[in-house]
Amino acid sequence: MNLAAVEDFPLRAGLTQFNHASYGLSSLRVIAEGERLRRQIESDPNLHLGAELTQRLTAQSASVAEVLGLDSARMTLCANATSAAAAIIASVPLGASSTVVVLDVEYSSIRRAWEVACAKAGARLITVSVPIPLESTTALLARLDRQVPGPVDYLQVSAITSSTAIQMPIPALSVWVEQRGGHLILDAAHVPGHLPLPPGLWGAAAVFGTLHKWFPTLRPVGLLWRTPEFDIRPAEVSLTWDSPDLVERFSWPGTFDPVPRLCMDAAIGQWREWQADGRLDDCEALADMADRAMVDFGARRTAATEFRPPRLRSFILDGVTPLQVKDALHGAEIRAWVGQGASGECLLRLSTHIYNDENDLDRVTHRIQEVLSR
Structure with missing residues (x-):
């Protein structure tokens, strides 16, 4: 967790959040407003x-x-x-x-x-x-x-x-x-x-x-x-x-x-400040790192490079069920969207935001590697 950035948010200590895209997250500044x-x-x-x-x-x-x-x-x-x-x-x-x-x-x-x-x-x-x-x-x-x-x-x-x-x-x-x-x-x-x-x-x-x-x-x-x-x-x-x-x-x-x-x-x-400081660019770089790491651990991308959004990536996890993945992530205090695709495939979606860092990425990718290797 990016400790400098997490001070902007009310996230609980110890929680790794990769599900920003579902609900967003209000900043402390906006909550006060x-x-x-x-x-x-x-x-x-x-x-x-x-x-x-x-x-x-x-x-x-x-x-x-x-x-x-x-x-x-x-x-x-x-x-x-x-x-x-x-x-x-x-x-x-x-x-x-x-x-x-x-x-x-x-x-x-x-x-x-x-x-x-x-x-x-x-x-x-x-x-x-x-x-x-x-x-x-x-x-x-x-x-x-x-x-x-x-x-x-x-x-x-x-x-x-x-x-x-x-x-x-x-x-x-x-x-x-x-x-x-x-x-x-x-x-x-x-x-x-x-x-x-x-x-x-x-x-x-x-x-x-x-x-x-x-x-x-x-x-x-x-x-x-x-x-x-x-x-x-x-x-x-x-x-x-x-x-x-x-x-x-x-x-x-x-x-x-x-x-x-x-x-x-x-x-x-506040969003404009993050943009000017390069924080949103850092999120895109982290999403690219997640993309490479997940594929190295056996996940499959849902789309070719030209169809991948900057800070939101989804992967096909073969041989496992959404429930197995949800249980594994929840037990490790990791929040990410997991569900079933239109053809019944297990999907994992990761979104990167300014409170994420490479340590968060290591946590989620290694957990997925454990699930896929069972």
Whole structure:
């Protein structure tokens, strides 16, 4: 554990954390800011949860848009990635003649949301299996061509897949769905604070994501971005549902805790310090070291080099079950995501953050080596 960096976080002593990508981790600085904001709100809830709140949320949304390089008029903060996805899926027009394509490496709740929406509308849902390990964009596009006949209305893709940690070839997939006459819906849950969101958002029509994974803010905070042609509204009909302003629409989903969203300025400021100090670059170097060490010990990568995210890597562990790996790591006070892939394979995902160091890496890789050698 990087003792200098761990002072920024409330992590328990002796715990090795490689599961940052699941829930993120609030920094002590942001936690203190959150406590200050909560005391302020409770000093006069009628004032601070009234019209003033929308103004403050608009300012925070603009700060996030600025750091991500987005048009603030097209973006809003929201509860989390799931609520943003629900808003998008509930808002896009679907009918009996519609076709939606979802990859089998997508997050399970997102796949389920499209299943429910398509069943309700009588639309066709096609789930396409992604070859794991993913070796080439050509192979993925060929599989899409084989499994998806005819026009497509929507293609649901993650910029970085969750359990398999694959940085998908979004520009090529955007071209593919455009050629089929459809729109790209992008899951960017693992992107903000981790990867840049390029201008035009890779040709996406709508994007949902999470800010509490890689920015050190309180959880939960999500984001939603859309092109002007998509009139996205919250899945819940609240007092601001009819607002012409996107931020205001999502500013009052009923009574809720606005503090995580109001902490974004503080979180962005600290994240920028880490970036300027080279700490995030160090995390990428540690992820590359983990990648090499895991393969040396018998794990298999989920994707070729071009598809590996900077600070998130996933591996196939042959001959073991997720339960065996979870038990081995838990007993050693190591936290990492372990689960089952779409084809039943055992997956281990490691995310590196500024509180990690080479000693942490030695602990997790040697533990995995023990499990694989049994």
